[in-house]
Amino acid sequence: MLIADIARTSADVAATSGRKAKVASLAECLRAAEPGEAAIVVAYLSGELPQRQIGVGYAALRDVPPPAPEPSLTVLAVDAAFTGIGAVSGAGSVARRRELVAALFGRATRPEQDFLIRLLAGELRQGALDGVMAEAIAAAAEVPSAEVRRAVMLRGSLGPVATAALADGVAGLRGFALEVGRPIKPMLAASAPDVDEAFGKLKAEAAVEWKLDGIRAQIHVSGGEVRVFTRTLDEITSRLPEVVAAVRELPVRDAVFDGELIALRPDGSPHPFQITSARTATRTATDAGPGGRGKGKGTVPLAVFLFDVLHLDGHDLLDAPGAERNAALAEVVPEGLRMPRVVTADPARAKEVFDEAVARGHEGVVVKSLDTPYTAGRRGAGWVKVKPRHTLDLVVLAVEWGHGRRQGLLSNLHLGARDPETGGFVMLGKTFKGLTDELLAWQTAKLRELAVREDDWTVHVRPELVVEIAFDGVQRSPRYPGGIALRFARVLRYRPDKSAAEADTIDTVRAVAPVMD
Numbered sequence: 001m002l003i004a005d006i007a008r009t010s011a012d013v014a015a016t017s018g019r020k021a022k023v024a025s026l027a028e029c030l031r032a033a034e035p036g037e038a039a040i041v042v043a044y045l046s047g048e049l050p051q052r053q054i055g056v057g058y059a060a061l062r063d064v065p066p067p068a069p070e071p072s073l074t075v076l077a078v079d080a081a082f083t084g085i086g087a088v089s090g091a092g093s094v095a096r097r098r099e100l101v102a103a104l105f106g107r108a109t110r111p112e113q114d115f116l117i118r119l120l121a122g123e124l125r126q127g128a129l130d131g132v133m134a135e136a137i138a139a140a141a142e143v144p145s146a147e148v149r150r151a152v153m154l155r156g157s158l159g160p161v162a163t164a165a166l167a168d169g170v171a172g173l174r175g176f177a178l179e180v181g182r183p184i185k186p187m188l189a190a191s192a193p194d195v196d197e198a199f200g201k202l203k204a205e206a207a208v209e210w211k212l213d214g215i216r217a218q219i220h221v222s223g224g225e226v227r228v229f230t231r232t233l234d235e236i237t238s239r240l241p242e243v244v245a246a247v248r249e250l251p252v253r254d255a256v257f258d259g260e261l262i263a264l265r266p267d268g269s270p271h272p273f274q275i276t277s278a279r280t281a282t283r284t285a286t287d288a289g290p291g292g293r294g295k296g297k298g299t300v301p302l303a304v305f306l307f308d309v310l311h312l313d314g315h316d317l318l319d320a321p322g323a324e325r326n327a328a329l330a331e332v333v334p335e336g337l338r339m340p341r342v343v344t345a346d347p348a349r350a351k352e353v354f355d356e357a358v359a360r361g362h363e364g365v366v367v368k369s370l371d372t373p374y375t376a377g378r379r380g381a382g383w384v385k386v387k388p389r390h391t392l393d394l395v396v397l398a399v400e401w402g403h404g405r406r407q408g409l410l411s412n413l414h415l416g417a418r419d420p421e422t423g424g425f426v427m428l429g430k431t432f433k434g435l436t437d438e439l440l441a442w443q444t445a446k447l448r449e450l451a452v453r454e455d456d457w458t459v460h461v462r463p464e465l466v467v468e469i470a471f472d473g474v475q476r477s478p479r480y481p482g483g484i485a486l487r488f489a490r491v492l493r494y495r496p497d498k499s500a501a502e503a504d505t506i507d508t509v510r511a512v513a514p515v516m517d
């Protein structure tokens with residue numbers, strides 16, 4: 001298959017608005033792929049692979065050589081070139097990578113070059129197409145899409161699932177099982193404005209658990225060895241010896257737990273979120289999130305609150321109802337390590353739990369169905385979160401240079417919500433409010449790393465950084481592409497633990513706040 005075929009499909013998918021048409025176009029491309037190409041095709045169309053493999057700065061993409069007259073580049077040739085570029089290391093590697101990128105681009109036609117630039121610049125990597133892509137794999141392989149979704153949740157990525165589905169159909173997909181030691185996508189919660197409505201979404205009796213504002217952790221115990229993964233499936237075991245020690249004490253050989261880690265004060269109230277997130281800070285200072293490094297902040301021990309179990313000593317529990325999973329959890333985990341929880345059919349009692357959680361400084365509650373299975377990676381109706389105030393997790397699309405006291409700093413953020421239909425982002429407003437000096441310095445460094453182009457005062461960035469925004473409402477606004485804009489948006493904090501694919505959608509924005517004229 002030629003990279004031109006993928007470029008064309010990508011352009012078609014971007015240009016069509018209907019989900020069905022997108023699925024059809026992706027499925028057609030997949031059907032045409034050779035067995036060895038399917039995983040690459042899926043990865044490139046959803047913008048996944050090269051970013052991780054390579055690390056080419058945007059500068060390397062600016063001086064593109066003249067295009068080739070005819071398409072001849074194959075998918076496999078491009079993938080081999082990417083692998084080669086990714087393997088360059090040591091002194092002079094930046095220049096060498098640029099040479100290799102230029103050589104690759106010299107073999108591409110203009111539309112192919114455009115596609116490769118968008119791929120390498122991360123403009124295709126929004127993960128927002130994941131659902132559409134799963135359907136396309138199902139259509140191309142002629143298998144039920146639920147089978148594909150389940151395999152994706154268990155494997156954590158689309159490429160290998162596509163290969164298996166196209167080669168061996170349902171039998172191939174059934175080969176994906178929960179594997180202790182390999183993280184799966186965590187279950188997510190839907191939202192409700194209050195406890196009554198959350199109860200309305202579930203059956204009469206439900207569990208009401210505190211919602212702690214910590215770090216999601218999937219903890220795997222394999223033959224007694226403990227490993228900890230984040231919600232983005234990154235391993236953080238070595239940073240959390242106290243968590244490993246606590247879980248090692250449990251009477252299990254093999255298990256997969258789901259839970260929340262949080263830094264608490266001696267009176268049980270939570271430290272600010274930054275104190276918790278500093279403990280799981282990753283690679284560089286900017287990756288770690290604001291305040292993620294230095295000042296001795298990353299030393300407060302984290303407490304463990306487990307709330308689910310997906311596997312226990314040889315038994316998979318993913319498909320077991322919530323109540324059964326919780327009973328299994330209670331058998332092996334002492335109360336002190338479990339999330340506080342009350343099972344009730346009485347919304348008034350649930351409200352008491354909510355009030356108590358909030359009074360103790362926690363975020364709210366998660367109301368959980370007693371009979372739904374663990375639906376990883378989807379905002380299922382099995383869990384419904386309720387918080388006293390609504391905030392949005394939006395993606396920074398661009399940022400303007402500041403004036404006056406903020407001269408030299410990137411200040412006014414352009415905020416976007418995900419549009420699951422198009423796989424893109426819809427801009428909802430701008431804000432420079434709520435930014436402390438520390439946040440300004442951090443975002444200036446981080447957004448410069450993500451910059452893709454600059455015009456006048458505005459720096460356009462790869463849509464990767466997620467920021468939590470408070471706002472007073474949503475109003476109609478013809479100036480904005482979605483026809484609505486946020487009122488009095490202000491920054492609460494950055495969410496380095498979330499990817500852009502997990503940001504709130506335009507539908508969520510409409511659901512949590514009525515649109516005012």
Ligand SMILES: Nc1ncnc2c1ncn2[C@@H]1O[C@H](COP(=O)(O)OP(=O)(O)OP(=O)(O)O)[C@@H](O)[C@H]1O
Binds near residue numbers: 209211231385393
């Ligand atoms: N008792 C609990 N059960 C499930 N999740 C919990 C609980 N307490 C805290 N959490 C956290 O809440 C999150 C569930 O909400 P959701 O799936 O919407 O993720 P989120 O978008 O990160 O939520 P938020 O931004 O509101 O924290 C989980 O990822 C987890 O980190």
